[in-house]
Amino acid sequence: MAEPIRVGIVGAQFAARFHWEGLSRVYKVPIQLVGVTSRSAASREKFAQDKGVRAFDTFEQLCDAVDVVDICSPPSSHEPLAVQALERGKHVIVEKPFTGYYGADISGFCGNTFPKEEMLREAVASCNRILTAAKASGKTVCYAENWIYAPAIQKEREILVKSGGQILWIIGEESHSGSHSPYYGSWKSSGGGSLVGKGCHPLSAALYLKRVEGEARNGVPIRPVTASARTHEITRLKDFRDEGFLRTSYEDVEDFVQIHIKFSDGTVADIFSTELVLGGVHNWLEVVSNNHRTRCNLSPVNALETFNPKEDLFRDVYVSEKIGTKQGWSNPSADENWHHGYVHEFQDFMESIQDRRKPLSTIELARDTVAALYTGYLSAERGGIEVDIPAASEDL
Numbered sequence: 056m057a058e059p060i061r062v063g064i065v066g067a068q069f070a071a072r073f074h075w076e077g078l079s080r081v082y083k084v085p086i087q088l089v090g091v092t093s094r095s096a097a098s099r100e101k102f103a104q105d106k107g108v109r110a111f112d113t114f115e116q117l118c119d120a121v122d123v124v125d126i127c128s129p130p131s132s133h134e135p136l137a138v139q140a141l142e143r144g145k146h147v148i149v150e151k152p153f154t155g156y157y158g159a160d161i162s163g164f165c166g167n168t169f170p171k172e173e174m175l176r177e178a179v180a181s182c183n184r185i186l187t188a189a190k191a192s193g194k195t196v197c198y199a200e201n202w203i204y205a206p207a208i209q210k211e212r213e214i215l216v217k218s219g220g221q222i223l224w225i226i227g228e229e230s231h232s233g234s235h236s237p238y239y240g241s242w243k244s245s246g247g248g249s250l251v252g253k254g255c256h257p258l259s260a261a262l263y264l265k266r267v268e269g270e271a272r273n274g275v276p277i278r279p280v281t282a283s284a285r286t287h288e289i290t291r292l293k294d295f296r297d298e299g300f301l302r303t304s305y306e307d308v309e310d311f312v313q314i315h316i317k318f319s320d321g322t323v324a325d326i327f328s329t330e331l332v333l334g335g336v337h338n339w340l341e342v343v344s345n346n347h348r349t350r351c352n353l354s355p356v357n358a359l360e361t362f363n364p365k366e367d368l369f370r371d372v373y374v375s376e377k378i379g380t381k382q383g384w385s386n387p388s389a390d391e392n393w394h395h396g397y398v399h400e401f402q403d404f405m406e407s408i409q410d411r412r413k414p415l416s417t418i419e420l421a422r423d424t425v426a427a428l429y430t431g432y433l434s435a436e437r438g439g440i441e442v443d444i445p446a447a448s449e450d451l
């Protein structure tokens with residue numbers, strides 16, 4: 056029997072937990088979940104104890120003990136950790152947003168007023184540094200964008216390919232009432248607000264489907280060429296009336312964005328993302344093509360419709376992400392990790408590493424996403440005008 060692929064997780068909180076669960080459900084590929092490291096000793100010790108694995112004091116120690124480094128730490132740490140892991144000859148899994156611009160060494164840095172042209176240039180350069188390290192090491196980079204693996208998106212991929220459709224317009228959204236993470240809200244660690252934190256999900260899914268369409272038709276991915284965007288800071292408006300249901304503690308990032316993408320074939324996508332939406336995570340993507348129309352619902356889904364007359368009754372019942380209240384009618388997610396794509400994501404990542412092939416969610420898709428996101432910020436700085444997305448070669 057083949058030696059198991061040894062995996063270590065960096066970060067020990069929210070994302071680390073669902074990565075663990077996804078990895079735990081991998082079948083046919085032998086894997087060993089070796090351990091965890093994180094900045095906080097308390098959280099890595101607790102995670103290690105809960106899961107029965109080793110807590111590593113340093114990133115380097117974890118690296119030495121594994122074949123795959125799974126990066127679930129805040130966005131500003133993604134590039135340095137990924138590059139270091141690749142240079143040590145490890146495969147890497149990188150959470151979204153893949154990378155970005157964080158103003159690391161700039162004192163008094165304020166993301167929402169910092170020049171966006173420089174941000175865009177540096178965010179693309181950050182992608183390129185990871186790409187260069189990947190190429191030099193020959194190791195696999197898996198872009199942990201779970202929307203690519205969501206069964207609803209993969210079913211649309213099948214419909215698109217088998218029907219030979221042309222996507223004319225995609226519209227999608229990821230919104231909720233505000234991130235739990237203390238790192239989110241400060242550009243220095245998150246690299247932006249709703250656009251990079253949430254909009255990245257439906258955006259990557261839209262870019263993925265247009266890639267698939269082009270590859271199915273003539274082997275050439277259809278890629279994004281321009282972006283126009285508006286960003287707003289609604290919860291920081293002078294007249295915003297806080298009723299206590301939304302997170303409001305953002306320092307220098309937007310809480311509302313809309314971005315319009317034009318693809319190389321002239322077709323378009325519109326993505327919305329906000330921190331303003333009550334009632335649980337609102338994740339959906341609609342594909343309007345020349346021969347079919349599909350609405351992919353990631354959350355909520357109505358496999359279950361449950362009425363609960365009293366909040367307390369569901370105290371120990373998980374309903375769905377960021378639902379807020381469990382009283383009244385709700386749509387409990389029957390298997391959220393499955394429906395959000397985490398199960399399929401880690402199966403593909405481990406198979407791709409074992410079989411030495413590219414994962415479905417590639418470094419090229421990650422780079423196009425980052426370039427489109429920061430082009431969006433540049434457009435928003437210019438009042439929403441159309442801005443060219445820096446082109447990058449597909450020849451890696």
Ligand SMILES: NC(=O)c1ccc[n+]([C@@H]2O[C@H](COP(=O)([O-])OP(=O)(O)OC[C@H]3O[C@@H](n4cnc5c(N)ncnc54)[C@H](O)[C@@H]3O)[C@@H](O)[C@H]2O)c1
Nearest residue numbers: 066067068069070093094095127128130132150151152236
């Ligand atoms: N795909 C998704 O649906 C999804 C959902 C949530 C978060 N995320 C992504 O996962 C990543 C982590 O988010 P989270 O919600 O788990 O954040 P979190 O705040 O809950 O946890 C962050 C963890 O990283 C550790 N950490 C911080 N800096 C570190 C460093 N330099 N080196 C090592 N460890 C460090 C912290 O100690 C903590 O354990 C982010 O990139 C986020 O965008 C993805």
